[in-house]
Amino acid sequence: MTHSDSQQSHAGARVAVVPEDREGQRLDNFLLGLLKGAPRSLVYKLVRSGQVRVNGGRAKADRKLESGDKVRIPPVRVEPEGERPAPPRGFMDALEAAIVHEDARLLVLNKPSGVASHGGSGISFGAIETLRALRPGQGLELVHRLDRDTSGVLVVSKKRSTLTEMQALMRESTSGAGGMRKRYLALLIGRMPDGTMSVDAPLHVGLRQGGERHVQVNPSGKSALSHFKVLERRGGHSYCEVRIETGRTHQIRAHAQHIGHTVAGDDKYGDPEVNRRLRDQAGLKRLFLHAATLxxxxxxxxxxxxxxxxxxxxxxxxxxxLK
Incomplete structure (x- = not known):
């Protein structure tokens, strides 16, 4: 996006015309790309309040944009890049060590549990902000996200063309078309049946008091399909491979709760008493969910x-x- 793509309008607002290579991008991600350094919470507030308009009308943050759409952006004060403090050196070193693949197009991180994919909501530095500090000037963009508590494969693009192609693959996956094949490893509470259990149950994202997201099976939700396969029994629990054919928010955690075998260490959907026992007996201090293969x-x-x-x-x- 260059300055020529935007035009100033009255009251300091500007209008950005969506270029061809942003076709299909969500409104929130489009805004975050334009408003470098703006907190994600501010972007959502601007959209919710109607200050951001698409072709003259209100729009939701997850709206998929089309080439030629006109997006009204209100005046926003964002700290210049140089004014923001850098991530702590130790954190930068830890993420540098967690890079598992890098080529001309992609950078792939084995994201540690507890690290957010991006900053916002009181988090100063997520994985993407820290990687940008490690690779200044490379134009890094998140291809997808992982829950903060989930570890594993997190993919970042170095080129706009790669991001566009991978976002198309992600859309295929979300619709169940299989553009990306995702394999997770999880410890599920209790004894799962042998073999593979497929869970085809729609998921609805709701908000709890304070704005916290909570996902549950609901007929009005979006389609979601997960396959749970037991690999081993450990301490009366089930160590599983999980393959998902859709990429819904908290999909594995919500489906695991739905079948009565929550993910070990899950403080949102799990059993607090069982989690406490696993912490005391096996030292589990985090969510046992890992994105192993993409x-x-x-x-x-x-x-x-x-x-x-x-x-x-x-x-x-x-x-x-747990042996």
Missing amino acids: EFALDGGKTPYSLTAPLAPELLDVLDR
Whole structure:
């Protein structure tokens, strides 16, 4: 987006015309790309209050934009890049060490649990802000997100063309078309049935008091399909491989709760008493959910990628203690 793509309007607002390479991008991500440094919470507030308009009308943050759409952006005071403090050196070093793949198009992180994919909501530095500090001038953009408590494969693009192609693959996956194949590892509470259990249950995202997201199975929700396969029994619980064919918010955690076998260490959807016992007996101090593998192909299917992130040492320790 260059200055020529935007025009000033009255009262200091400007109108940005969506270019062809942003076709299909969500409104919130489009705004975050334009308003570099603006907190995500501020962007959502501007959209909710109707200060942001698309083709003259109000729009939701998840609206998919089309080439040529005119987006009205109110005046926003954003700190210049140089005025913002850098992430702590130790945090930058830890994320540098967590990079598991890098090439001309992609940078792939084995994101640690407890690290947000992006800043906002009281979080000064997420993974993307820290990677940008490590790779200044490379134009890094998140391809997708992981829950803060989930570890594993997090993909960042270095090129706009790559981001556009991967977002198209993500949209295919969300609709169940299989543009990306996602494999997770999880410890589920209790004894799951042998073999593979497929859960086809729509999920609805609601907000609790204070704005916290909570997801539950609801017929009015969006379609979601997960496959749980038991790999091992550990301490009366089930160590599973989980493959998801859609990419809904908290999908695995909400589906696990729905079948009565919550993810171990889940303080949102899980059993507090069982989580406490696992903490005391096996040292589990986090959510036992790890994005292990992400497979896809770029260049129209000609260039396959199979990205993997090893299970975190603290989760391996838990499995050893549960023998």
